[in-house]
Amino acid sequence: MVSLGAIARKFFGSANDRRVRGYRSSVEAISALEEKMKALTDEQLAAKSVEFRQELANGKTVEDILVPAFAVVREAARRVLGMRPFDVQLTGGMILNQGAIAEMKTGEGKTLVATLPVYLNALTGRGVHVVTVNDYLASRDAGIMSRLYGFLGLTTGVIVHGLDDDQRRAAYACDITYATNNELGFDYLRDNMKYDRGQMVQRGHYFAIVDEVDSILVDEARTPLIISGPLDDRSELYNTIDSFIPALTPEDYEIDEKQRSANFSEVGTEKLENLLRQAGLLKGESLYDVENVAIVHHINNALKAHKLFQRDKDYIVRNDEIVIIDEFTGRMMPGRRYSEGQHQALEAKEKVQIQPENQTLASITFQNYFRMYEKLAGMTGTAATEAEEFSNIYGLDVVEVPTNLPIQRIDESDEVYRTAEEKFKAIIEEIKAAHEKGQPVLVGTTSIEKSELLAAMLKQAGFEKFNVLNARYHEQEAYIVSQAGVPGAVTIATNMAGRGTDIQLGGNIDMRLERELDGMEPGPERDAKEAAIRAEVKQLKEKALAAGGLYVLATERHESRRIDNQLRGRSGRQGDPGRSKFYLSLQDDLMRIFGSDRMDSMLQKLGLKDGEAIVHPWINKALERAQKKVEARNFDIRKNLLKYDDVTNDQRKVIFEQRIELMDATDLTETVTDMRHEVIEILVTKHIPERAYAEQWDAVGLKEAVLQQLNLDLPIQDWVLEEGIAEDDIRERITAAADAAAKDRAERFGAEIMTYVERSVLLQTLDHLWREHIVNLDHLRSVVGFRGYAQRDPLQEYKAEAFELFQALLANLREGVTAQLMRVELMRDEPEAPQPPPVMQVHHLDATTGEDEFGQNGGGFMAVAAPEDRDPNDPQTWGRVGRNEPCPCGSGKKYKHCHGAFEQA
Structure with missing residues (x-):
């Protein structure tokens, strides 16, 4: 029986058909200009870009000039590339320009389609990003299409792995920048770890077109991007724990392939406790005592490494290294590592050299990165099945573009x-x-x-x-x-x-x-x-x-x-x-x-x-249902990841915006003075409770706290012994003494150097606390799920406690900055760039399994540099420098007395 919906679609067309028909008049208008464009010389055609830019400067929008701009690109593509965009490609270009996803079948020329909206939006001068899934495609597409853009007077840059900051900055400064999703996300995170505005490489997030949009915004969106730094070497522990797993039998553990999880049975737990006790690794009586949390984590990783991860499917061993294989593309991911000890567990299993673990320094999900763009669009051959997700998470509609010629492929059962x-x-x-x-x-x-x-x-x-x-x-x-x-x-x-x-x-x-x-x-x-x-x-x-x-x-x-x-x-x-x-x-x-x-x-x-x-067609339908179940579960994982990351993202925005304000500020005196006064207020309130009698005041504790926090040895006990002194007087005396010490230091340093020192202390303290905060949020997320057993919403609990942790971060920031600035002494004459952070790596972490599928080695940025590779005039090339090493600038002084910034007295 034919449904009413099917009958209606037959007469009126589907919503998609109606939307596609809506572009027909614009396509006809572009085609009407074709002969006119053909009559122009190369110089006249290229000059159209200047004309369009002037129109935009005079108040027109990109939509106002779309028809003539697309006509110019069509003719330029014919002359430069030997390819004339079909009418359906013009339709695809208009869909992208409207900030939607164009679903176009393989071979329909999506790379050429992108040039139409890219050119149009690049005329604004605000930079357009074309996002691809790997370095090869970014370089290939940029190489081919830069001929077209160059002909029309636009510049093209490409971001691939291995570029330095100057090369990246130049590529982002171009009208059009081709890049991979990973490089864009990591550049954003790295920019927000810089100590000088001039060191940042990106210049904003105006318009992005994502190629293979389903692969990037759906498949890879299950895993956030992470930048991390190394922890202490624990390879002996990994090898010891790995040696226990072969001794286990199938009754000792339970494997769930659907959930990618592995757990020990009661029998297995008892067996492991005996093995751990013999190895001297078990603290207390039970494996699940609180002091054994880290050990439990490691043995679970070892079990997963042996029972869930398959060699030559999930990873391969090459040159004494575990190399991850991307489950979506089948490619090797050299240098990329699973996180939270899983990669080390695999290294122990395969008896290769074990690399140290890492601590998270900064992270962001693809969802929250790409939602920063004012306008986002995408193209792929397969997006309709994920239309709901694109709409819910990114606000993107999926529009199916008809093929240029009818499909003749036979799809058999x-x-x-x-x-x-x-x-x-x-x-x-x-x-x-x-x-x-x-x-x-x-x-x-x-x-x-x-x-x-x-x-x-x-x-x-x-x-x-x-x-x-x-x-x-x-x-x-x-x-x-x-x-x-x-x-x-x-x-x-x-x-x-x-x-x-x-x-x-x-x-x-x-x-x-x-x-x-x-x-x-x-x-x-x-x-x-x-x-x-x-x-x-x-x-x-x-x-x-x-x-x-x-x-x-x-x-x-x-x-x-x-x-x-x-x-x-x-x-x-x-x-x-x-x-x-x-x-x-x-x-x-x-x-x-x-x-x-x-x-x-x-x-x-x-x-x-x-x-x-x-x-049989029934078999096909049964399989389709099974696949839909898996896809629905993966969608839930991504939605859940996003709900939690939205909380972190709000805080991340505040911190990153604060960093930029600090880097841009020419005078930070008011900021640090307010922090100092708030610290004094809290100290006094803590030791002199409201409405308390003088004999109940903790004068000794206040004196010690002031010495510790403000580096001031004040006779607070003598003040308290004075008859009639009020807590306000004590607060004012401490404030006056602290302000006087800060003013004296500022006069000795000079305004310019003092601002530099204040900025350095603020940024370094903020970064240190933010990193600790990320770790705390990770730990909170791992335990907050258990609140559901008490009929409490884990997400609401997470929001409330994350807010409390953020408030604590701000309080610690005030205290840390004040304590350092009240002790800092200048050990050099000229302000220099602050010491770079330690060696870092970048990762792409799976939210549910902890697997780091897409994380990649940081390519040596901020790594320890060899002496011959250090440019004395460029601190960016120095990497980590030991505080007692000779300074790479060639001054002859120790690093800590030269470019190692300042010392605490």
């Missing part, structure tokens, strides 16, 4: 086998059949292990030529992917999300030309070679088309339907024919975790023979 062995046999036979008729095949796997198993099986079956694309070989991934459409090609790929390279039937001409003509001088020989390559690719494309186009053959369903759709979307680009099919077995992770035992027994009863598959 899944084939389900009883065992993995039967499934792989069927896959080999299917690959053979496709290969024999010259059809290119892209085989999708979910792990390195499975891709290499399939590769070994193909070799046994007599296949000589095929490519394996996974984390081990990702250096050549772009070229391998680009040639996966050659007739008869077999390409095995571990997860295809975010690879960013188009699979064109017959092969990618541009990639072949770049590789095969490399080093050849311009001339007849090069021209002939290029013509031969073009003719060959054209011939190969015809063969691939005749064979049915690209065949996407998937060996397993991913937890997320979206990732499956991304793989499927590699076939059937730009109206090409294509085919896709998923092969499953009841032993696959998704099927196994979601209860395939009953299905297995049912299939056996129905008489399913070895090697036979069950194919």
Whole structure:
């Protein structure tokens, strides 16, 4: 029976169709200007940018000039890149300009679509950020599109891993900046750890377009970005605890693969207590006594390392290091580490060198970072399934853009086998059949292990030529992917999300030309070679088309339907024919975790023979339901993470805004005076309670507190003995003495140096307390969930206690700053840059498991620098300097007496 909604959609179109139709008049207006733009010379076309900028300066908005600006970009792209944006690409550009997500199928030219709103918004001069998922795509897209932007008079920068601050500052100062999501987030955090406004690299958050928006704002948004510093080495402890795990039996622990959790049973706990007692690591009687909290944390990590983390799936061992594999892209993440001791537990398991743990110095979630932009937009091939999340969290609508040509790909029903062995046999036979008729095949796997198993099986079956694309070989991934459409090609790929390279039937001409003509001088020989390559690719494309186009053959369903759709979307680009099919077995992770035992027994009863598959639309629907359950759980995790981080984010904004105000201030006397007076007020109130008799006053305690906090030895006991003295008089005398000492110090230092010293003390104390505060909030979050058992809302409890902790931070700031400024003595003549923080690393922490999936090594910034690498004139190159080392500036003094700022008396 057809629903009323379906009938209405047939007559009136869906809401999405109506929205897309709404752009038609603008598309027609842009097309009407095409001949006019073609008639302009290159100089006249480029001069349009100056004209548009003047119009914006005169009060017009970007929407007012959208039609002529898009017309200019269309013509410039035709001349510079040899690509003319289709009408659907203009529609996609308008969707992005409105701050929405354009869902465009693979091969529809999203990179070119972005140039339209990027150019339009860059004319404001406020900077536009184009966000990609990896350094390769950022560099590639910036390299290609900078030709277009340069032609139109705009500058382009690119931010990738390994750049120094000057290079980053220059890239952010450009009209358009291409960067990865990680680099943008980490630059924001690092900027808010700087001690001088001029050292900051970013210049604001106006407009960002996020490529592969579902990958960045959904998949990676489960994990916050973290900058951390090292703690003491505890490698011996990790090795000792790791040695206990092999002694355990399955009855000693419980594993939950759905939740990615591992816990010890009562039997296992008792066994561990005996092992720990023998090793001298157990304090008290029970493992769960409060003094054993750290030990419990470490043994849980060790259990997870052995029972939940699989080598060659979650990580690989290379060059005596544990290298994480990104579950979404299958890429290696060199230098990136799991946090909270999990990486160290894996290092102990694999018997490689154990690196020290880290302490959090600064963190932010992608949700809160990207919500800072005044205007945010995104593009991807698969966003509709996550439309609710984009709307709820980011306020982004998802608009499906029609393809330029109708999709001809045939999506077949899944084939389900009883065992993995039967499934792989069927896959080999299917690959053979496709290969024999010259059809290119892209085989999708979910792990390195499975891709290499399939590769070994193909070799046994007599296949000589095929490519394996996974984390081990990702250096050549772009070229391998680009040639996966050659007739008869077999390409095995571990997860295809975010690879960013188009699979064109017959092969990618541009990639072949770049590789095969490399080093050849311009001339007849090069021209002939290029013509031969073009003719060959054209011939190969015809063969691939005749064979049915690209065949996407998937060996397993991913937890997320979206990732499956991304793989499927590699076939059937730009109206090409294509085919896709998923092969499953009841032993696959998704099927196994979601209860395939009953299905297995049912299939056996129905008489399913070895090697036979069950194919039915009901199976597809059941799988879709299972995937939706996983996606809903992941959405809940992200929502929950965000609720808690919103509390931290409000406090983070206050602290970061305060830091900028302190860096911008030319005179901080009033700020530090107010702090000093508040400290005195609190000290007096504490030791002289309101309405108390004089004999009840704690004069001795007040004298000691004043000496400790204000560095003043005052005769407070003598004052109290004076008849008739009031607490207000005591407060005024202490205040007057403190103000006089501060004034004397300011006169000795001079106004400029005193302001520098005050700023340094304020910033360093604020940073130290903020880092401690982050750790306290982490600890609070880990325990506040238990309040639910007492019928109290954990989130409300967290908010209330986080506020109290923040109030304590502000009180500690007043006390710390006052105590230091009342003791500080100048040990040098000129103010210099403060000592940089210790060596730091950056991480991307999983909110539920503590796994640091995306965190990356800080690339050596603020690390210990070798003496030959230090520039005497640039403190930024010094890294950490020991306080008793000779100062790198060459003065001959010890660091603590020169650039090591000031000493406390």
